[in-house]
Amino acid sequence: MPDFSIGVDLGGTNLRIGAVTPDGKLLEKISVSTKISLGADHVVNEMCDAILRLTSQYKNGRKLLGAGIGIPGMVDLENGTVCKSANLPGWSDYPVRQEIERRLGAPIILENDANVHAVGEKWLGAARDVDNMAMFTLGTGIGGCIILDGKIFHGMTGMAGEFGHVTIEPEGVPCGCGNRGCAERYASASAVVRMVREMIDCGQAPELAKAASADPEFSAKSVYNLAMQGDPAAREIFHRFGRALGILLAGMVNVLNLEMYVIGGGVASAWDAFAPTMFQEMRERSPIYFSSDPENPKNKQGTKSRKPRLTVVTRAVLGSDAGLYGGARLTHFPA
C-alpha cells in the first residue's frame, strides 16, 4: 500500500479534495460546498473535516505525506498565512497553515491556486516533459505561474506571474486593480460577459441578446457555443479575446523565452474559438515565437548538429483535477 498526499483546491463555492499517491494516481476525490466569504475559521473547519474523512479511508498502513492547498489569493509562504485580499475577508490574521497542521498532524503547504494548477500540469499534464514553462489560468480573471527548472518562480514577494494585469491596451477598459486595459479585461470569463453586454447594449448582437434573455444560466460557455455555430457577434468576441491573449503571450515569449506556455482554466474550453486569432497575433508580434513556431515547416527541420528548439503553446490537459494533483505534488518537496 503506497503512501499518499492530499491536494486541496479552494474555490469560491466548492472545496475540492483529492488523495493522490506519490506516483500520481488519484485514489479518490470529493467536493464539498463552502463559502470562502464566511472567513478562515469556517473554511478551515470544513476543510479539515473533509480531509480527515477522506484520509481515514486510506490510513490503514499508509502514511499521509501532507497536504498542499491552493488558495485563491496571495499567500505569505514564509508564515503560511493569506495576505490581505478582497476575495478572502478576515483571512489575513488567521494562522491557516499552523491551524491545519495542528489538526491533521501532517505538513501543510499553502500556495496560490494558479501556481498549484501549474505544478499539476508540470507533474502529470501538458508540461510533464519540460522544466521551464508558464501557465495562464483563464477563469473569472487570468491566473498565472512561471515554472523555472521545475520549480515555481515566486519572485520577491510571491507575486511573479501576474499575467492578468499586464497592460495590453494603454487606454483600455478600467480594471479593479487600478490600471486600464489589463489583459484579463479582454481574455477571461468576465471579459466575455462584459463584451456581450456591451454588444447587446449597442444592438450589435441580436442572437446573443435572444440567448441571454432566454437562458438564465447564460455564460461565457453559451457565447462559445454560439461562436462555434457561426454567430458573427459571438465570433467577434472570441476574436478580441484571442487577440488580447496573443498580445500578452507574444510579450511573454519575448521576455521569458520558455519552452512551453500552457493555457488552462475553465475558459480554455473555448480554445477552438480564440486560439486561431491568438496564434496569428503571436506570429505577427513575436519574432522569437515566429522563429520557433512548431507549425512553421521551416522550424521543424534542424541540422545534424542542432535540433530545432520549439516554443509550444498548448491547452492544459488535467482540467479541474490539476489543482488536486498539484497540491499533492507540493508535499513531495518540503521547504
Place this chain on the structure above:
Amino acid sequence: MPDFSIGVDLGGTNLRIGAVTPDGKLLEKISVSTKISLGADHVVNEMCDAILRLTSQYKNGRKLLGAGIGIPGMVDLENGTVCKSANLPGWSDYPVRQEIERRLGAPIILENDANVHAVGEKWLGAARDVDNMAMFTLGTGIGGCIILDGKIFHGMTGMAGEFGHVTIEPEGVPCGCGNRGCAERYASASAVVRMVREMIDCGQAPELAKAASADPEFSAKSVYNLAMQGDPAAREIFHRFGRALGILLAGMVNVLNLEMYVIGGGVASAWDAFAPTMFQEMRERSPIYFSSDPENPKNKQGTKSRKPRLTVVTRAVLGSDAGLYGGARLTHFPA
C-alpha cells in the same frame, strides 16, 4: 600583482576594451574604431590586436584569466558563434570564440551586449546588493537582461529579456521586427528622433525645428536639453517616452516581481525628463509596484517581524564602462 581579465564592448563604430582585476579595478581601457559591418574576420583581427597590445603591458607576472566579449546581436552560447543577425552580416558562419581563443590562448566568453552591461551593473554598479534584477539598456533600441540568483537568465535559446519588442500600443508604430507598437518604438534614441520628425512635420515643434536645422549633430541629447529648458514639444516627447517605459516596466514588475530594475544605456541620461512620467505610470498600472514603491511612506515602515520588501527602479551607475566590467566578470564563472 593580481591577475586580470579583459572585457570587450563591441559597438557599431567603436571597440572598447578594458583590463580589469578580479576585485573590480579597471587597470586601463582603450577604444579603437572598427566597423562591424566589415565582417567577423576584420573585427576579430582588430579585437585580437588591441587585446594583445593591452595585455602585453600587464602580463609581467600576472595571469590573463580570459576575455568576455559583448556582441550587439544574438549569441549561440554553446557554439561560441553569432546567430544570423541583420546588424552582423557574414558573422553567422564564423567560429568567433574558437578563433579568438586560438589567438589569445585564454578562455573567451561571447555574450549579448545588453547581458554584459547587466552583469557589470550587478557586479559593481546599481545592482551590486541584489541577486534578482532586470536591466533595460536604452540606446538605438532597448536591450534587456534578466538576472536571477546572480546569474543571467537566458531562457530556452538565449533570447529572454527582449523587453524592447513587448507590445505596448497594439495598433502603434510599425517596428522592424514585424510587430506594431513595440516598446522601443517609443522609449529609445530612435524613438525620440522619430517623434521629433513627426512633430516638426506637423508644425507642432518650432523650437525643435529651429534646433534641428541649426545643429548638424542634432540628436536625442539635444531634445533632452530643450526639454530641460522647458520647450513644450520636447517635454511632450519625453512624456510619451516615460509613459511607454512606465507601461513596459509596470508589466515586467507584475510578471517578474524582482528586487530591482536598472535603466541604463545612453538615453538613460535623459532620466530627469522621462522618469517622473515613468514612475507615475508604474504606480497607476502595477499594484505590485504601488505596494512596494520606496517613495510611498506606507511602504517604509514594516513591522518588527516583517521588513518591507521594496521594488527599486533606478539608473545604472557605470555608464559605458558597464560592458568592460561585465565582460571581465564573465571570465570568473567559466562554463
